[in-house]
Amino acid sequence: MSLVLTTDAVPDREKAAYWSDALGRALVPVAVTPRAGTPFDGRIVTDRLGCLRISRMEADAKRLTRTPALIGRSPQDLVAVGIQVAGTATLVQDGRRAELGRGDLVVYDTARPFSVSYPERFATHVFQVPRAVLGVSDGDIGLVTGTAIGTGHGFGAVLRPFLATLAASAPSYAPDVGQRLAGHVVDLFATLIADQAHREPDGSRAHLVRSVRAHIDRHLGDASLSPASIARAHHMSVRYLHRLFEGEGITVSRLIQRRRLEACGRELARRGRATPTVSAVARRWGFVNPAHFSRAFRAAYGVSPREWRGLHLETPA
Template sequence: MLTTADVPDRDRTAFWNEAVSRTLVPMEVSPRGDGPFDGRIVTDRLAYLQVSTVEADAQRVSRTRALISRSSQAPVAVGVQRSGTATLVQDGRRAEVGEGDLVVYDTTRPYSIDYPQRFTTHVFQLPRRTLSASDTALRSVTGNAIRTGDGFGAILLPFLTTLASSADGHPPAVANRLAGMVVELFDTLITEETRSRGREADTPNHLVQRVRDHIDRNLGDPDLSPERIARAHGISARYLHRMFEGEGTTIGRLIRQRRLEECGRELARRSRTAPTVSAVAQRWGFVSPAHFSRAFRAAYGVSPREWRDRCAGRPEAGLPLSTG
């Protein structure tokens, strides 16, 4: 358990930022109150599943692209709101979360969560590879509040609540079986939610998601372009550009952004035989090393080599880099 109880008032915000980033994923945490901040995190492991209970004062947490690129791991998370309320924003959607609601969020993409008053939440984190749900199905449920008054959510809520309070102390064989049950339940939840929302594969929202998935699968192709993406999905380049007008970006910017994120993540990874900067750039679709360096510096404020050196020297993998 990590708690601010024994931390001097002046140091509590910094302590809480580090505690949250170490326990969950690297995030920026901004307390909302004026008085001394109070919070605690209790975490247990259940095989490959991590179960954490967070009880804290009002705050806002943000998972930014820069923090994502520094993370060696990026699990899928399911939150169970036990008390208080929250507002989750991810993938352009805004979810108002009340007591008893569930939310799914993918830590490989930016998100923010606002907690306007003191709250308690259970956070279940599991590796993306354990879920059989497609990227499109997963993206369709992120940024939405899942009610638990009836349907599958009503079945899932008591199980998750009980598991959160008794996750530790199980023999390895039992822990593995329980973790497997949770994965199956989450897969079912994603499937049911996707079906209940009635989203057809050819609706604009799903087409945007399919395009995003296509881009992620083909980032290493230097010839990836809006025209080729449009042809692969049977639409015109003009319609493709129009679809992304509401996404706050363009296809070209999205491709460059995703390539830079993957390059940043690979350069930050600790390894005895670290690849060269030019090799990383080429692997993620950058033809010109000079163009890659300029684009990387514009996005992250340092050169690729400086980024790699700073990440290699930080004391704890996955923690935000010092700006001092």
């Protein structure tokens, strides 16, 4: 049975809070900021086919933000593929901006912060699968997230009509059929990621930036990871590396630190297993100086690593 959530009967003053809760139930926890001074209306319908969750959303202009604190509240890491059905959107993840028009696809990772801005009323379909079932590397996922994928040709042109039909017919499938379809969708998403991540290098700035970001994600635990080591691995000068990132909204050093802090924040917030010490988590993700780690963590999240862990242990699951 479909989960249908709508603001139709919600008082105007409560709609933003209701919509934030609705998206948390249907998708993942996010902060919702409607456009100031305008009424807000939204509707989302969600169906499950095996491990696949399909949501059809239509709403007024707003901004969605997924923060490290909200990520810590999620029990499972998901990879999402969105289809922009109507209106436009801008998705930002890891400093990359995906400008989406009607028909475009986008891949994003719910285990990392992101924001989506919808400047006008829009419609979108969102397909979510557990990251663990995809069978693709974190590096490949990192090469693809936050990038608009056109559907006028190539694999996107094959995938879009299938996903559109699946979203429209999702409620009609029997559980065993839905399970089989979910398996096929997982294979298709893995193929989409591989297709985008392993295109022939063209020497372009965008390709080099994607390659550097994937290298950072693969080597976060290496304490020697630095702009100099990254430049050596990519056979370029440090100066050229910094020039590549001039348009990314973040320096290479800051990106390394942010990704390490995100990894530490996720690990410190996890439950249900033996919990390593804060210093062990810091070392695992490349921080060699405990005092520096604590200062950086507090600056990013407003609390110390131990306070962060305590807040998540105290919060009901």
